[in-house]
Amino acid sequence: MPTHIIPTPQHLTSDNTPLPPLTPAEHAALAECLNGWAPHAATHLLTTYTPSPTTAATGHADGTVTGIGHTAPAAPLRTVSATHDRSLPAESFELTATRERIDLTAADPAGAFYGVNALIQALRTPGAEGFTARSAPTYPTRGVMLDVARHFFGVDTITSVIDVASAYGLNRLHLHLSDDQGWRIEIDGHPALTERASANDVDGGAGGYLTLADYEAIQRYAAAHAMTVVPEIDLPGHTHALQVAYPQVSPDGKPREPYAGIDVGFSWVNLTADATWELLDDIVGSLARTTHGEYLHVGGDEVKQVSRPEYEQFMGRLGELVAAHGKKLVVWQEAAGSPLPEGTQVQYWTHEFNQDNLAHLAHTAEHTGVEVIASPAYHTYLDLKPVPDFPLGLTWAGLVPLRAAYEWTPAAAMPVIPSHLITGVETCLWTETIRTPHDIMTMLLPRLPAVASVAWGAPVDYPSFVTSIATHQHTWWHPNGWAHYADPDVPWVQR
DSSP: OOOOOSSOOSEEEEEEEEOOOOOHHHHHHHHHHHHTTOHHHHHHHHHHOOOOTTTOOEEOTTSEEEOSSSEEESSOSSEEEEEEOTTSOTTOEEEEESSSEEEEEESSHHHHHHHHHHHHHHHHSTTOEEEEEEEOOSOSEEEEEEEOSSSOOOHHHHHHHHHHHHHTTOOEEEEEOBOSSOBOBOOTTOTHHHHHSSSOOTTSOOOOOBOHHHHHHHHHHHHTTTOEEEEEEEESBSOHHHHHHOGGGSSSOOOOOOOOSOOOSOOBOOSSOHHHHHHHHHHHHHHHHHOOSSEEEEEOOOOOSSOHHHHHHHHHHHHHHHHHTTOEEEEEGGGBTBOOOTTOEEEEOOSSSOHHHHHHHHHHHHHHOOEEEEOOHHHHBTTBOSSTTOSSOBOTTOOOOHHHHHSOOHHHHOTTSOGGGEEEEEEEEOOSSOOSHHHHHHHHTTHHHHHHHHHHTOOOOHHHHHHHHHHHIIIIIHHHTOOOOOOTTSOOOOO
16 A cells, blocks of 8 residues: 655655554654754654554563563664764655664754654555655745734644644744734734734634744744744734724824724835834834744735835835844735845735736846745635635635645746746635634645645645545544545545
């Protein structure tokens, strides 16, 4: 039987013999081999995979381990190794798992984490066969965006998203932390943002926010799962909640009431006022100090009532501010054409506008080091419905069934961008209609693994992929209580 690993390794061969589960001794030995150079991978193995109950055992003075129905040696039955090889491509791994040995080699701790994930997925496959795999990600940036502004979600839900995303090889969690409906992150010295601007959501509900302690905990959890957090404060539009807390940064300076609804494009800050830039300096500075990673996302999308020259001047100044605080910039595609700092990442999401500036960006990127992240909505926006009558989601860019999330390439989806400038793929979950953790998982699964396969550069084999998805649901999602959309292409296991 095939070994159901997602993303499928670029090189995967079977030895056509059964793959036994890890014994407790092999489990412990592999973790010990990893611990010296990839401790997060070692911890992940120990906490995520439980040795077979037929070999789970109690130690005895004679050096044996008594399992259920048999007695096994305390030493590993197979040779076990985990090797750090810096000559391999970044984040890559090589893995052999057979009846005779378990050998994992990886380029770095992240590659070790992905190799452990591949081993765990293989061991969960009913009837799995021994195999050798070699795999390296095509794109260095592989992300998932979670909108906690339209509806707020706290630490437990966010860490569950990290669990799912990291299992499928994603390495970035992009948190959308501000929008018209609410402000979701504590900022040093500005309690008004959380006192006045967070107690609301898209339905007029209670809202909420992340304390700095929450944010730190999320980042540490992400790091333990080979992921980095990129916070987004959307500017200069999508700023009604910001103006509720600080009306002096609004264009007219008048007080605002909290907004409930899903309209976009109606809010923007005063682009040149000293009050605006003093506040933004504090916000960017606080985020820069508390963010472990090198990037801050500052939005830039759907600014509909500001002239293009004014907008570009604002985005250029904002880029300089982010750089002054020691961080690199991520922006939505509307910012292409602005004077962006070297090393900026531009996130493409729609073909409907700004194509000329994107084409110009492609011509100048060689000199500016600007990179492009692929998030074309009709393939990667998982808030879009998978079928027309689905109770969750929107349809503004069409539908995103499982096949649409799996069968696409960034170069074809963004023809104005040369393929060598595309350094990332990110899937996005906006939460206008997403209200519960159950809703989040329903929209992520099974489509997130599909986009993750594109981001990793996995071989394209849709029939094999949907079979693997069914195995994952049966052996992993269901036991964890994770909801999913039952896409009709998948041969789901009936219970």
